[in-house]
Amino acid sequence: MGNLSAKSCIVLHDSCTTALDRDDFASKVDLSFLDPPFNQDKAYNAWNDNLPPEKYWDWMREICTKVYKSTSDGGAIYFMQREKNTEFVLRCLRDAGWTFQNLIIWKKKTSAVPGTKRFGKHYQIIAFATKGKTPRVFHRLRIDPPLPADYKHARENGMFVTDVWDDIRELTSGYFAGDEALRDTEGNRLHKQQAPIQLLLRIILSSTNPGDVVLDPFAGSGTTLVVAEQLDRKSIGIELDSHNVALIQDRFAELRKSDDVSRFFTDYACTPNLETIWGEHERHKEFASPDEIAAKQMAFLEPNQSNLST
Numbered sequence: 123m124g125n126l127s128a129k130s131c132i133v134l135h136d137s138c139t140t141a142l143d144r145d146d147f148a149s150k151v152d153l154s155f156l157d158p159p160f161n162q163d164k165a166y167n168a169w170n171d172n173l174p175p176e177k178y179w180d181w182m183r184e185i186c187t188k189v190y191k192s193t194s195d196g197g198a199i200y201f202m203q204r205e206k207n208t209e210f211v212l213r214c215l216r217d218a219g220w221t222f223q224n225l226i227i228w229k230k231k232t233s234a235v236p237g238t239k240r241f242g243k244h245y246q247i248i249a250f251a252t253k254g255k256t257p258r259v260f261h262r263l264r265i266d267p268p269l270p271a272d273y274k275h276a277r278e279n280g281m282f283v284t285d286v287w288d289d290i291r292e293l294t295s296g297y298f299a300g301d302e303a304l305r306d307t308e309g310n311r312l313h314k315q316q317a318p319i320q321l322l323l324r325i326i327l328s329s330t331n332p333g334d335v336v337l338d339p340f341a342g343s344g345t346t347l348v349v350a351e352q353l354d355r356k357s358i359g360i361e362l363d364s365h366n367v368a369l370i371q372d373r374f375a376e377l378r379k380s381d382d383v384s385r386f387f388t389d390y391a392c393t394p395n396l397e398t399i400w401g402e403h404e405r406h407k408e409f410a411s412p413d414e415i416a417a418k419q420m421a422f423l424e425p426n427q428s429n430l431s432t
């Protein structure tokens with residue numbers, strides 16, 4: 123695939139704990155996606171993923187508070203976590219000032235993780251909340267998944283997306299992760315927690331308009347940023363690990379076919395005004411020069427830019 127212009131994306135190599143204190147973020151962000159380390163002793167290069175639980179949840183509350191301050195009125199947060207942590211996630215969001223909207227169940231396509239003392243686990247949660255009661259943007263997307271076998275009548279115009287998302291395939295570890303997973307030349311995964319582009323596509327389309335600002339404080343391999351860029355949204359990614367920052371830069375330098383979101387346009391074809399919501403979808407542009415990017419970033423972060431919160 124061609125180059126993906128990175129003119130509307132900033133990647134900060136930093137800890138979000140400190141980076142989010144920047145005054146120039148205040149009330150500028152329209153949507154945040156939080157996919158933090160889950161504190162389950164995973165091997166991260168730059169992060170201890172085995173904090174005492176109280177410390178971990180104090181940290182999550184701090185991040186939710188800082189993201190709240192950075193968010194425009196009515197702006198949204200989507201906080202992804204393991205289902206067993208639902209009560210902590212909802213408490214963190216509430217303590218930070220967010221208004222609960224939905225608890226999204228992201229049902230996995232692969233088989234459930236078996237349990238001997240309880241039911242097997244088959245989903246992850248994504249808590250959706252807003253700054254204030256009324257979302258500043260909420261597009262009611264329509265999809266048309268295959269009809270269940272016992273349905274007698276075909277749908278005339280698809281159906282609204284609900285709070286159960288069972289049509290987005292996770293990038294499992296190993297073989298079934300497919301082409302979308304970033305890999306080295308030997309086939310090893312470059313970021314084991316890489317989220318699928320379809321997940322971010324749905325979130326960004328639902329809660330933003332073209333030109334809005336999307337933040338990912340735990341940017342990882344840059345999935346949020348790559349999707350935001352293709353939908354004409356501005357984006358800010360913060361990532362602690364220098365390997366991942368390099369990974370994001372590489373991912374932007376060469377848009378892979380498997381990162382191209384345009385193939386999912388037809389999945390949402392029943393959505394009114396889809397063209398407008400999707401954005402102009404400019405791709406295959408020349409990669410911006412470092413000077414162009416620096417100039418754009420200065421303008422991007424200037425306080426009180428009217429186009430950031432309209």
Ligand SMILES: C[S@@+](CC[C@H](N)C(=O)[O-])C[C@H]1O[C@@H](n2cnc3c(N)ncnc32)[C@H](O)[C@@H]1O
Binds near residue numbers: 157315317363
């Ligand atoms: C679960 S992964 C995110 C994966 C991402 N959604 C993707 O699609 O690639 C969490 C990321 O947070 C990063 N991280 C951990 N602590 C951080 C911090 N304090 N500030 C910024 N990033 C951090 C880790 O290096 C890791 O890449």
